[in-house]
Amino acid sequence: xxxxxxxxxxxxxxxxxxxxxxxxxxxxxxxxxxxxxxxxxxxxxxxxxxxxxxxxxxxxxxxxxxxxxxxxxxxxxxxxxxxxxxxxxxxxxxxxxxxxxxxxxxxxxxxxxxxxxxxxxxxxxxxxxxxxxxxxxxxxxxxxxxxxxxxxxxxxxxxxxxxxxxxxxxxxxxxxxxxxxxxxxxxxxxxxxxxxxxxxxxxxxxxxxxxxxxxxxxxxxxxxxxxxxxxxxxxxxxxxxxxxxxxxxxxxxxxxxxxxxxxxxxxxxxxxxxxxxxxxxxxxxxxxxxxxxxxxxxxxxxxxxxxxxxxxxxxxxxxxxxxxxxxxxxxxxxxxxxxxxxxxxxxxxxxxxxxxxxxxxxxxxxxxxxxxxxxxxxxxxxxxxxxxxxxxxxxxxxxxxxxxxxxxxxxxxxxxxxxxxxxxxxxxxxxxxxxxxxxxxxxxxxxxxxxxxxxxxxxxxxxxxxxxxxxxxxxxxxxxxxxxxxxxxxxxxxxxxxxxxxxxxxxxxxxxxxxxxxxxxxxxxxxxxxxxxxxxxxxxxxxxxxxxxxxxxxxxxxxxxxxxxx
Amino acid sequence: xxxxxxxxxxxxxxxxxxxxxxxxxxxxxxxxxxxxxxxxxxxxxxxxxxxxxxxxxxxxxxxxxxxxxxxxxxxxxxxxxxxxxxxxxxxxxxxxxxx
Numbered sequence: 194x195x196x197x198x199x200x201x202x203x204x205x206x207x208x209x210x211x212x213x214x215x216x217x218x219x220x221x222x223x224x225x226x227x228x229x230x231x232x233x234x235x236x237x238x239x240x241x242x243x244x245x246x247x248x249x250x251x252x253x254x255x256x257x258x259x260x261x262x263x264x265x266x267x268x269x270x271x272x273x274x275x276x277x278x279x280x281x282x283x284x285x286x287x288x289x290x291x292x293x294x295x296x297x298x299x300x301x302x303x304x305x306x307x308x309x310x311x312x313x314x315x316x317x318x319x320x321x322x323x324x325x326x327x328x329x330x331x332x333x334x335x336x337x338x339x340x341x342x343x344x345x346x347x348x349x350x351x352x353x354x355x356x357x358x359x360x361x362x363x364x365x366x367x368x369x370x371x372x373x374x375x376x377x378x379x380x381x382x383x384x385x386x387x388x389x390x391x392x393x394x395x396x397x398x399x400x401x402x403x404x405x406x407x408x409x410x411x412x413x414x415x416x417x418x419x420x421x422x423x424x425x426x427x428x429x430x431x432x433x434x435x436x437x438x439x440x441x442x443x444x445x446x447x448x449x450x451x452x453x454x455x456x457x458x459x460x461x462x463x464x465x466x467x468x469x470x471x472x473x474x475x476x477x478x479x480x481x482x483x484x485x486x487x488x489x490x491x492x493x494x495x496x497x498x499x500x501x502x503x504x505x506x507x508x509x510x511x512x513x514x515x516x517x518x519x520x521x522x523x524x525x526x527x528x529x530x531x532x533x534x535x536x537x538x539x540x541x542x543x544x545x546x547x548x549x550x551x552x553x554x555x556x557x558x559x560x561x562x563x564x565x566x567x568x569x570x571x572x573x574x575x576x577x578x579x580x581x582x583x584x585x586x587x588x589x590x591x592x593x594x595x596x597x598x599x600x601x602x603x604x605x606x607x608x609x610x611x612x613x614x615x616x617x618x619x620x621x622x623x624x625x626x627x628x629x630x631x632x633x634x635x636x637x638x639x640x641x642x643x644x645x646x647x648x649x650x651x652x653x654x655x656x657x658x659x660x661x662x663x664x665x666x667x668x669x670x671x672x673x674x675x676x677x678x679x680x681x682x683x684x685x686x687x688x689x690x691x692x693x694x695x696x697x698x699x700x701x702x703x704x705x706x707x708x709x710x711x712x713x714x715x716x717x718x719x720x721x722x723x724x725x726x727x728x729x730x731x732x733x734x735x736x737x738x739x740x741x742x743x744x745x746x747x748x749x750x751x752x753x754x755x756x757x758x759x
Numbered sequence: 760x761x762x763x764x765x766x767x768x769x770x771x772x773x774x775x776x777x778x779x780x781x782x783x784x785x786x787x788x789x790x791x792x793x794x795x796x797x798x799x800x801x802x803x804x805x806x807x808x809x810x811x812x813x814x815x816x817x818x819x820x821x822x823x824x825x826x827x828x829x830x831x832x833x834x835x836x837x838x839x840x841x842x843x844x845x846x847x848x849x850x851x852x853x854x855x856x857x858x
Contacts, residue, residue, distance in 0.1 A: 238840040239798025241849075243791065245783075248776050252783025310848030326847055372789070379786060442789060449785055514849050614847055 196463050196472040196550040203283060203542040207535045210287040215295065215531045222681050223299055225523035232306035233519050242306060244521040247528060254516050254533040256449070258294070258508050259540050261340060261567075261599050262501025262660075267545035268569050269653055270498045271558060272488055274480040275549040277495055282545065285496070285503025286538040289688040293664055295530035296671040296685060297509035301517035302526065303678075308514045309670060316673045318741040321666070324734045328663050330614055331727055332507070333607045335656035337429075337636075338643030340600040342652070345425030345644055346418045347565035348597045352406035353398045353590030355424075360393020361451060361598050362428070365444025373438055387450045394451075398590045422644050425604075426637045432605025433612060433633045441605040448598040455574060455595050460543065462577035463551070469580070472546075475554045487650055489707065493698040497657035502541025504692065506663025508534070547573035566649060567596050611636035646720035648711070654703050655727055661696040662735050665689055669742045676749035697735050704728035805830060805837050813838065 219225065233244040245253070270278035301307050313321035348354050364386035371377040371385075396402060410417045432441045466472040484490045488498065501507075512530055520526055551573030552558045561569040574595070575588025583591075612632030620627040626635065643652065668689035675682035708724040711717060748754045808826060810817045812834070830837075 236836060236839055238802070238836045240795050240802060240840060241843070242840075243794060243798075245787070245791075246779060248779035249783035249787055252780040252785075253787050254783075255780075256784040256788075308846065308848040310846035311844065322846065329847065438789075438792065442792065446785060446789070453784075510848055617847060 194474055195467050196546040197467040199279065199542065199546060199550075200463075200539075203539055206283040206287060207539065210291065211531060211535045214287065215291055215527060218292075218684055219295075219527045219531075222675075222684070223526075225299075225526060227522050227524045229523050231302055231520050231523060232517070233521060236306060242518045245519045246521065247525040250516060250519055250525065250529045251532060253519075254512070254529050255536055257511050257515065258501070258505070258533060259537045260501075260603055261596065262505060262507075263537050263541040264544040264570055264596070264599075265339075265343075265567055265653070266499035266502055266657070267541055268548040268562070268567055269488070269650070270495055271477075271545065271548045271569075272481065272485045272562075273491055273495060274478045275474060275545060276479040277491060278499055278545050279542065281495055281499055282503050282538055282541045285499070286534060289504045289664070289668075289692065290538065291531040291534040292685055292688055293504060293506075293667050293671070294508045294512055294534040295527055297512040297667055298517045298520065298526045298530040299523075300671055300674045301513040302520055302523065304674070306518045309510055309667060312513070312670050312674070313666065316670055316677065317666075317738070317745045321738060321741055324738050325663070325666060326614075326618070327730065327734050328506075328659055328666070329510070330611070331731060332656065332659040332663065333611050333614075334639060334643060335652055335659055335727070336607050337604060337611075337640035338647050338652045339649065339656045340604055341422065341425055341640055341644040342647065342649050343565070343567050344597050344600045344604070345422035347568060348593045349421040349424055350410060350417050351565070351590070351593055352403035352410065354593045354597060355406060356397030356402055357394035357590060357594035358597050358601070360397070361390045361447055361594065362444055362601075364390040364393070365447045366440065367443075368447050369439055369443030372443065383446075383450065386447050387454075390447055390451060394591055394594050395587060397594070398587050419645065422641060425601075425644075426641055428601060429604045429608045429640075430633055430637055432601070433608035433636075434629050437609075441602065441609070444598070444605075445602045448602050452595055452599055455578075455591065456540075456543070458581055458583065459547065459574050459577040462580040463543075463546065466551075466577065466580045471580075472550050472577075474550050477549050477552075477555050477558065488654070489702055493695040493702065494654060496692075496695045497654055497661050497699040499541070500657040500660040500664075502537060502544070504661065504664050504688075506660045506665070506667055509663065509667035544570060547577065549573075551576045565593075568593065570596060608633055608636050608640075643720070643723060646717060647723065648708075648717055648720055651703060651708055651721070651724045654699060655724060655731070658696055658700045658703065658728070659731055661692055661699075662731060662738075665693040665696060665735070666738060668692060669738070669745075673742075673745045673749065676746065677754065693735070693739060697732060700728045700732050700735070704732070801833075802837060802840060805833070806841065809834075813841065 231244070233242050236242040237244060267278050267282065270281070297309070300312065301309070304312060307315070310322045310325055313325055349358065367389075368382050368386045371382040372379065413420050432444070435441075463472055488494050496503075516529060520529065548558065548569045552561060552569060553572075553576065557572070558569055561572045565571075571589050571592025574592040575583075575585045578588040578591075579585050612629055612635075615632050615635060616627045616629075625631045668685050672682045672685045672689055675685060704725050708721040708728065711721040712725065806813075806815070807817065808820070808823050809830060
């Protein structure tokens with residue numbers, strides 16, 4: 194079995210899932226009409242509602258949902274062997290992932306552009322909206338913890354990475370300056386900034402530079418992880434408080450090209466390597482067992498470990514508040530929402546192959562994983578790139594810079610959102626939180642506590658749990674909406690049931706079988722106490738949500754609320 | 760020749776589609792952001808000149824009447840946009856690329 198065969202199997206999954214199942218649901222149940230006005234065209238105000246063409250929105254949707262999540266999940270889940278993760282990515286997308294993303298566009302589009310906050314209030318219960326906000330805040334904190342540990346502790350402390358990251362950020366700032374202030378052509382701006390960023394990454398791998406950072410890290414000793422996590426926090430702080438056009442947006446833009454070129458090169462390298470007889474799984478096991486030390490049992494942990502790439506609740510929020518308000522024609526919802534999710538599935542499969550077939554075997558995977566979690570991806574990508582002539586000595590630091598900037602672009606926005614959320618939720622009680630610097634610092638202090646004290650695999654599972662619980666909520670809202678419209682709802686109801694039960698089981702396992710025993714044993718006490726508290730809050734919220742959901746479903750089943758045909 | 764023309768047409772279509780996809784994944788966000796900023800400024804301008812329509816007391820300036828014919832076509836959308844209930848999930852679109 195080699196990587197290309199797996200990629201072909203995934204492509205067949207796309208054909209069956211998108212070409213047959215998704216199109217049938219779209220045609221028979223949702224019945225979109227090209228002549229029906231959408232909120233984007235009806236309420237076009239240039240702010241919230243603005244129509245855009247199908248292909249543009251497809252690109253926007255894909256970029257919006259595909260980042261570090263579909264890469265990180267498969268890397269962690271490869272501990273169960275390559276087969277369980279592969280099956281969950283394909284079947285999860287087939288039965289749940291695209292369903293959620295697509296319907297998360299359809300429901301707001303047919304509800305005058307309401308977001309999921311408003312829809313949960315109307316369709317489930319008033320408190321469902323509050324629960325959604327709790328999920329969101331905890332989810333953001335867990336993102337900062339999970340990505341912050343990888344970036345701050347594992348990657349930035351790697352001697353080959355800091356200069357490359359600095360180069361990409363500086364080129365991002367230059368791109369913003371050239372575009373907005375100097376009014377330069379975007380092609381010229383792109384060419385200059387991307388080329389110089391690549392040169393910066395290369396300079397960062399030179400022995401003189403790496404030697405300097407090795408010496409610097411050695412002088413820091415045990416404080417290395419604190420220092421680089423602080424640097425991570427400072428970068429996030431600047432990204433969160435400076436105007437979005439000055440920092441976050443242009444660095445995101447330059448990063449896109451660094452990442453896209455790396456992925457394209459990786460895929461080409463993989464194909465060449467396959468035809469040379471390589472890119473096989475070798476001694477990498479298809480299945481290692483029903484339970485893995487450190488992670489836990491396959492069910493339910495696998496299903497929250499790989500969230501993005503199979504199912505992700507965050508997509509529903511992005512789709513409902515962004516894409517659904519820009520769709521020009523109803524018939525575009527499937528290619529945009531469903532199509533982007535299937536494309537993300539392919540990205541997750543490539544990430545899984547990079548972490549398995551490309552690393553050079555099971556022992557190499559374990560070694561790279563122990564050295565820096567997502568570092569497995571950097572090693573695999575470098576092996577793929579070596580087949581198009583890029584030396585591994587450059588490829589590995591490039592892969593790490595690639596992942597670091599991918600994570601940083603997310604973290605800027607997370608801190609930005611956290612400071613706005615704390616100002617909105619607590620600003621009246623604590624006026625200081627309305628100050629953006631205070632809000633950002635509070636968010637970063639909380640994040641640093643999780644980064645410094647947390648157990649990474651536990652944080653990652655909780656992060657997936659919060660995400661999947663949002664997916665449950667989205668599927669519940671969609672199910673109730675379908676009932677309210679008198680439409681068939683089994684295709685969203687059963688995915689909801691599966692995700693709900695699985696996620697609660699994962700959270701209960703993580704809280705009471707992993708984190709709590711660790712606290713009692715005196716291992717990483719602070720981090721594990723935080724994990725237990727977060728898990729218990731998520732479980733309680735999920736139970737309240739489940740209760741309200743059953744009540745809402747029964748209202749329609751018993752005919753207390755008459756369906757409203759469109 | 761129809762075959763050649765057909766192939767050319769398909770290639771042009773593919774080029775257009777790929778171009779739009781790349782635009783959507785790269786600079787669309789910038790352009791969209793600028794449009795939104797302009798929309799916000801226009802909404803604010805309408806608020807300070809015609810806020811009394813929504814019950815916000817403003818001094819009726821002379822120029823309001825001069826501007827009225829230009830504002831009338833956008834009045835319904837402006838009122839809806841300004842009065843629409845919002846919550847934190849409205850901000851989720853900021854989070855492109857979280858996953």
